[in-house]
Amino acid sequence: MSDLTAQTLVKLCKNIKEKKVSSTEVTKAFIERSEKSKKLNAYITTDFENALTKAKQFDEKPNLDLKLPGIPIAVKDLFCTKNVKTTAGSKILQSFTPTYESTVTDNLWNAGGILLGKLNCDEFAMGSSNETSHYGNVQNPIDENLVPGGSSGGSASAVAAQLTPITIGTDTGGSIRQPASFTGTVGLKPTYGSCSRYGIVAFASSLDQAGPMSQNVEDCALLHEVISTFDNKDSTSINFKRNNYLQELSKNIKGKKIGIPKEYRVEGMPKEIEDLWQKGIDHIKDCGAEVVDISLPHTSYALPTYYIVAPAEASSNLARYDGVKYGFRAEGKNLIDMYEKTRSEGFGAEVQRRIMIGTYVLSSGYYDAYYLKAQKVRKLIKNDFDEAFKQLDAILTPSTPSSAFKIGEKKDDPVSMYLNDIFTVPVNLAGLPGISIPAGHDAKGYPLGLQIIGKAFDEQNILNIAYAMEEKIGFKNNITDWWIK
Amino acid sequence: MTIDLKTIKHISKLSRISVDESKAEKLAGDLNSIFKFIEKLNELKTDNVEPLTSVAETTLRLRGDEVKSENIKEEIIKNSPKENKDFFVVPKVVE
Numbered sequence: 001m002s003d004l005t006a007q008t009l010v011k012l013c014k015n016i017k018e019k020k021v022s023s024t025e026v027t028k029a030f031i032e033r034s035e036k037s038k039k040l041n042a043y044i045t046t047d048f049e050n051a052l053t054k055a056k057q058f059d060e061k062p063n064l065d066l067k068l069p070g071i072p073i074a075v076k077d078l079f080c081t082k083n084v085k086t087t088a089g090s091k092i093l094q095s096f097t098p099t100y101e102s103t104v105t106d107n108l109w110n111a112g113g114i115l116l117g118k119l120n121c122d123e124f125a126m127g128s129s130n131e132t133s134h135y136g137n138v139q140n141p142i143d144e145n146l147v148p149g150g151s152s153g154g155s156a157s158a159v160a161a162q163l164t165p166i167t168i169g170t171d172t173g174g175s176i177r178q179p180a181s182f183t184g185t186v187g188l189k190p191t192y193g194s195c196s197r198y199g200i201v202a203f204a205s206s207l208d209q210a211g212p213m214s215q216n217v218e219d220c221a222l223l224h225e226v227i228s229t230f231d232n233k234d235s236t237s238i239n240f241k242r243n244n245y246l247q248e249l250s251k252n253i254k255g256k257k258i259g260i261p262k263e264y265r266v267e268g269m270p271k272e273i274e275d276l277w278q279k280g281i282d283h284i285k286d287c288g289a290e291v292v293d294i295s296l297p298h299t300s301y302a303l304p305t306y307y308i309v310a311p312a313e314a315s316s317n318l319a320r321y322d323g324v325k326y327g328f329r330a331e332g333k334n335l336i337d338m339y340e341k342t343r344s345e346g347f348g349a350e351v352q353r354r355i356m357i358g359t360y361v362l363s364s365g366y367y368d369a370y371y372l373k374a375q376k377v378r379k380l381i382k383n384d385f386d387e388a389f390k391q392l393d394a395i396l397t398p399s400t401p402s403s404a405f406k407i408g409e410k411k412d413d414p415v416s417m418y419l420n421d422i423f424t425v426p427v428n429l430a431g432l433p434g435i436s437i438p439a440g441h442d443a444k445g446y447p448l449g450l451q452i453i454g455k456a457f458d459e460q461n462i463l464n465i466a467y468a469m470e471e472k473i474g475f476k477n478n479i480t481d482w483w484i485k
Numbered sequence: 486m487t488i489d490l491k492t493i494k495h496i497s498k499l500s501r502i503s504v505d506e507s508k509a510e511k512l513a514g515d516l517n518s519i520f521k522f523i524e525k526l527n528e529l530k531t532d533n534v535e536p537l538t539s540v541a542e543t544t545l546r547l548r549g550d551e552v553k554s555e556n557i558k559e560e561i562i563k564n565s566p567k568e569n570k571d572f573f574v575v576p577k578v579v580e
Contacts, residue, residue, distance in 0.1 A: 099560040193541045206539060232548065236541050304523045315500065322501070324573050326564035335576050340503035352502055353515055359500045360488075360516070373526055375536035380529070382537055414515055415522050431540025456540075 004029035005162040009071065009219035010246070012165055016062075016069045023062070023070025023114070027055035030072050030116060034163040039483040040139045042158040044077045045085050046117035054114045066112030067226050074164040076155045077118035078125055079105045079210070080199040084115065088201040089123040089133040089151075092321050092328045092346030102199025103231045104168060104210045111226045116164055120154030123348045124318065125175055125203045127151050128420040129410065132350040137407050140183055141479050142446055146404045149179030149420075152213065156183040159213050160477060166214045166223050170200060172207045173306055174400075174424025177436035180213055181399035181449030184438040184477040186220045186466070187213045189424075191456045192431035193238030196231035204313035205236075207306075207428045217437065217467045221245040224459060243460045251468040254288035256393040258465070263299035264397045264423060272442045273398050280396055280439055280450045283472040284465070292392065296384040301377050302426040303418060308361050308374035309429070314351075315358025321346065353414065382430040389455050394465055397423050399436040399449035423451060433459045437466045438475040445478055488516045 004026055007015070015021045031048045051072055058070035080086050080098035087093045101109075109115070122132040130138040130153025138153045140146040141161035148157040152169030156179030159167050169176040171189035180187025188211045195210040202208065212223035225246055230239040260281060265274070281291055323329035323342030330345045332338030347355070361370035388395065401422055410417045427434040433456070436449040450469070454462035493513050497504040504512065558571075567574040 095566075096564055099557075099563055232546075235545050236539070238541055298529075301526060301529060304525045307519060307523055308526075319501075323566060324575055327566065329566035332576060335578050336501070337503075338576050339501045340497075343501055344503040347502070352500075353512065353519075355500050355502065356493075356496050356512060357516065357519060360492075360496050363496070363499060370523070372536055373531060375538060376531035376534040377526055377529060379534050379537035380531070382540065415518055418519075418522075429540075 005033045007165070008215055009165045009222060012071060013067070013069060016071070017064045023055040023058040024052065026070065027051050027072040027114060030164060034116065036484045037161055037163055040141060040157050040161055041136050042119055042138055042154040042161070042163055043074065043117045044087055044089070044120050044135045044154070047084055047115050048117070051114050051116050058112070058114070063112065067222065068108065068111040068113040071113050071165060072116045073108055073113045074116040074119050074158055074167055075105055075108070076121050076152050076167065076169045078121055078170050078201045079168065080201070081105055081115060081118065084118065086118065086201070087135070088125070089121045089135060090347065090351070091134040092342070094134070094328055096327050098199070100199060103196035103229070103233060104200065104227045107227050107229055108168070119158050119167060122151035122153065123351050124201065124314070125151040125170055125172055126314070126350050126354055128174070128178055128417055129405070129407070130154065131407065131411055132348055134348060139483060140404050141483065142183060142404065144482060145407050146446070147182065147407055149182035149404060151175040152179050155213050156180055156185055156187070159183070159185050159215060160479065166212060166219050168210055168223070168227060169213050170208055170210050171428065172203050172310060173428050174421035176211045176213060177399050177424045177434060177449070177451060178420055180436045181438070182404035182447065184447030184475065185213060185215060186217055186435065186437050187211065188220050188224055188435045188459070189427060189433060190224065190228060190459055191433045193236055194228045194433070194457070194459070196229065196234040196237050198231055198233040202317040204310040205317060206313060207310060217463060217470050218246060218249065220435070221249050221463050240457050245460060245463055248460055249467050250464050251287070251471060253465050253468045256289040256465065257292055257391065258284050258289050259292050259294035259388055259392045259395040261294050261296045261299065261395060261397060263296050266401060266422065269401055270442070273401065273448060276440045276448050276450065277396070277398050280469065283469050284396065286472060287468045289465070294388050294392065294395070296388060296426070298377065298380045298384050299426060302381055302429055303422055305374045305377045305381065305429060306421070306425045307357065307418060308370050309378060311354040311358035312362050312371050313358070315355045315362065318351070318355055350414070378429050381426055385430045385432060394462055395453040397451045397453065399423060399451040403442045403444065403446035403448055427453055432456055433462055435462050435466050437470055438477070439473050440475070441478070447477065488513055488520065
């Protein structure tokens with residue numbers, strides 16, 4: 001069977017179940033392609049030998065009832081994996097090997113998945129271009145020296161380049177959807193509380209969610225079905241009735257009401273994105289859904305709110321990296337000096353910047369003016385969505401205000417980098433599910449995505465809309481394997 | 486409002502991140518541009534708005550106070566940067 005790495009997840013599962021191909025053959029194919037693709041720098045750590053051993057074990061006694069029967073999977077290096085190094089893209093965790101497994105990755109292995117390795121990401125998931133990783137830039141397979149987006153940049157690059165059939169990322173302000181949009185792939189940020197946060201290196205706990213990244217909507221639905229479970233070990237995990245997302249996937253969206261928020265027509269948005277959005281609207285109408293103009297009046301306040309709430313939570317979460325219990329330690333004259341040097345040498349510039357912002361907005365005398373204010377505005381943003389969803393089934397927006405940019409282009413201007421997440425951040429603040437699907441190309445041939453936002457716990461509905469639109473759009477990624485010589 | 490070098494020094498102390506002069510100046514510049522952007526929130530009146538602390542509108546679950554893992558001292562110590570089989574080791578604190 002030729003070109004195994006080009007097959008979709010659903011197809012690979014089917015072929016393994018029908019014994020047309022073995023887990024070992026599939027695993028070997030992805031390992032070989034990954035080894036030829038080192039130039040992309042998508043991996044931080046590979047676990048290929050163990051993957052092959054596990055694939056052989058699977059083939060000796062195959063359990064073909066599993067949802068991911070012997071499927072090799074590389075995951076973002078933010079998920080703790082037992083006995084496999086987990087760095088979160090940071091120097092401070094360069095030598096950290098967890099003694100436990102995150103719930104989401106545990107779900108993958110219990111469903112028959114096999115770990116291929118750990119994928120590059122922005123340091124502690126703080127970034128929109130993968131350039132803050134201690135382990136180097138990641139190349140976007142679309143074009144040389146193009147960022148893959150971030151923070152799940154290695155994940156997006158690996159899926160687009162077919163180094164792994166699927167992957168999981170995490171999304172705090174857009175870290176699944178923005179890189180999916182930049183690489184012509186599908187990325188779902190589930191409802192807050194849908195996927196367990198246990199064992200995921202924490203960034204901003206009230207916003208963080210894990211989610212699937214894939215080549216198409218079917219694969220995304222299948223993977224979401226595997227990773228979304230109620231978990232007692234995460235106190236914010238929510239016990240709601242989860243669907244059989246793949247089985248219940250349907251292109252029939254007749255009569256659905258889809259909102260188009262006028263506030264997302266931001267100043268300076270390229271015309272190609274405006275046109276892409278209009279095409280999306282036309283596709284939705286073709287599918288028999290109804291399109292309604294709506295207003296989400298507090299949209300422009302979402303990003304400033306996010307840049308108070310997320311750093312505040314990060315400054316608290318990252319207090320644990322003190323050079324004592326795990327990770328990197330710098331020597332100091334005394335205990336305090338050791339802490340200060342460890343954190344100064346162990347964290348990169350962006351992480352330090354965010355810890356400082358967070359510390360400042362939580363500090364005595366500034367808490368009310370910044371942090372409390374941001375929490376109040378967050379309520380207004382959530383109210384906007386609650387109000388809109390009284391008469392809607394979903395909302396359609398662009399995923400990002402531009403296509404992928406060059407490595408280095410925005411690195412020195414934090415605010416212009418932050419603007420990348422302008423369309424994705426409101427969804428995290430309100431705890432809603434959002435999916436980015438590839439919808440077209442700009443004049444340079446770079447992919448552009450559209451985002452579908454749903455009601456809380458209504459992943460099935462946005463997957464269905466994505467599935468119907470995917471067929472109408474007929475997107476094809478222009479990947480030439482330029483990095484393989 | 487502007488963040489001066491004195492404020493940077495203060496935040497760096499609270500954050501337990503050492504910052505030298507050149508880094509402090511760069512940080513002051515970055516933080517000022519970020520806070521200028523954040524101050525947009527002051528356009529909004531929020532006196533009567535309840536702050537949102539969690540999007541999951543449920544009360545936290547209670548669970549039984551049971552021991553779930555035993556004898557994992559080795560696992561806990563395993564990643565410690567300064568090796569010692571029984572304790573975490575830090576620079577001398579008491580003279």
